[in-house]
Amino acid sequence: GEDVEQSLFLSVREGDSSVINCTYTDSSSTYLYWYKQEPGAGLQLLTYIFSNMDMKQDQRLTVLLNKKDKHLSLRIADTQTGDSAIYFCAENDKGKLIFGQGTELSVKP
């Protein structure tokens, strides 16, 4: 069945790079997404990647996709305290999004 997995916690120092990893199972997914959720809030779309791409860069964000291993990662350069949040990866299964459990990113000053 469909499953998306992420590590639960990541702690970094301000100014370092953060790398959040995700694995998925549905090889037919055409789009994969990264969303950010701050406490008590909804989901904010950060970026997405089409399955025929290996990499996408958007300012401080870099998404890498290894389709063979079904592995997706999000790198945040120069991480700031305002980046502290929960990050969800999601795959698009025919219009429904399947989410991982979320990675809580803690940025220490």
Next chain:
Amino acid sequence: ETGVTQSPTHLIKTRGQQVTLRCSSQSGHNTVSWYQQALGQGPQFIFQYYREEENGRGNFPPRFSGLQFPNYSSELNVNALELDDSALYLCASSGQGGKRDTQYFGPGTRLTVL
């Protein structure tokens, strides 16, 4: 451009009651999807509406039902509330009903069932 809005923000109900949650889609979007997010979990897909018709459903019982209106706003109704229905309910809108459309989320409705 107006984003996705949801009402109410918070709601407290007792077991057995019924609840209606509302969502207004982003301007220009005609598809609405609903998700349930339990505490500490990722969102789970409930169902999707496209042009007023249900367009896919997740693994939720029939007491979860929905509607979409001609202006593409939507309601989620839950009957016979159970304690496990306590969660953040998220609505997302997307553009054209295509299976690959990017979904944009509202702020959610926090439902507490006592």
